[in-house]
Amino acid sequence: MHQTTVRVAEGALDANQTIADANRADFDAAGVTVINLMSAPGAGKTTLLERALEDTGDVRVGVLEGDVRGSLDADRLAHLHIPVTQINTDPAFGGECHLDANMVRSALDQVPLDEIDLLVIENVGNLVCPAEFTVGEDRRWMISSVTEGDDKPLKYPLMFRTCELVVINKIDLLPHVDFSMERFLENLDRVNPGAETLQASARGGEGLEVWRERLLGASS
Amino acid sequence: MHQTTVRVAEGALDANQTIADANRADFDAAGVTVINLMSAPGAGKTTLLERALEDTGDVRVGVLEGDVRGSLDADRLAHLHIPVTQINTDPAFGGECHLDANMVRSALDQVPLDEIDLLVIENVGNLVCPAEFTVGEDRRWMISSVTEGDDKPLKYPLMFRTCELVVINKIDLLPHVDFSMERFLENLDRVNPGAETLQASARGGEGLEVWRERLLGASS
16 A cells, blocks of 8 residues: 555656746736645744734735645734735545645635735645655745754755745744754754755844845845 | 555555554553654653653653754753663664654664653654554653644644644633634634643743643653
């Protein structure tokens, strides 16, 4: 059964790439830069977005929220008065553990591409499958919180390898957890040499200005 | 493509159940109680196991470690001198995001079932798919750390619904994070009324004796 699963998955990945290319063409035609933002559950994707998007300057930003169920994250962003579209992955049995290109495509008619410069796709919280399914994005970024441990780049290598920026979040908790920044950066360097990193604390405020500038600057 | 994926997955789930039943028969024949231990990445599965298994009394325990890649967690348990078997899920494209019954079955010839009373299967860190694939276990337990946020039962309902015990870990960090235990328990109650909970801190030591007794007592 395991081998069968692999063949099916590879077929699905081919189909996914075809649809991702179509998404990408639509994004390019509308002049929209797209970031696929990924992390484990609870790493702080929504909170970091909330902080960064409180002031978007003259950059017009939209968000596509991917969740197994519910609209908790979209609701949290509602006060920002930017276009937020929710995708739920749960029509499939227990819920898909990632967004794929077709799910994003099916939501595109609700995303006002002509009115935004930057679209942030907040993927389902998961360090495995979201890395395997491109959705037509320009950039793949991830958030890793220090509470998850410094071994994570070695345990989830594809995710860390395919992201060009790793935001290391919750650094305000460093005094209270067993996390060595040096070891984390060494482990990251083993799977993705030269990856850009950015240290932040959505709660404590450290690094948020740099994060906001990095996010909003991605559209230029 | 989405609908095709669903049909394939449902077929895979039927096959999975057949193999899970075979695993269960083998476990029963050997008189081994099996716990499927699940959580998000970095919630503390391995550390909680390490703490509990430092003294197993007269309960003979084995561990089956599921990881996308590597044997970091198995290595961490090596000093306990109990049988630890590692499964890597990464022969599949970017790595399977969960253990399935066949992966467990393929490892069973390396697990000394006749020499243990309790087998703990540490699943891949993920709050979605591991809940969908039974592996022949007697019990499904999960760990949720307070750093992940109190909304997680609503965001990953299948996982929280299918587990009979939810260990709330890292409670030593409660003063430093925005987590309401009351709200978490309310959210859990909405998806799994009556679920058993246990509060612990693998780092601070709170609740560890109760956790150890609960774990070792599961075999009786």
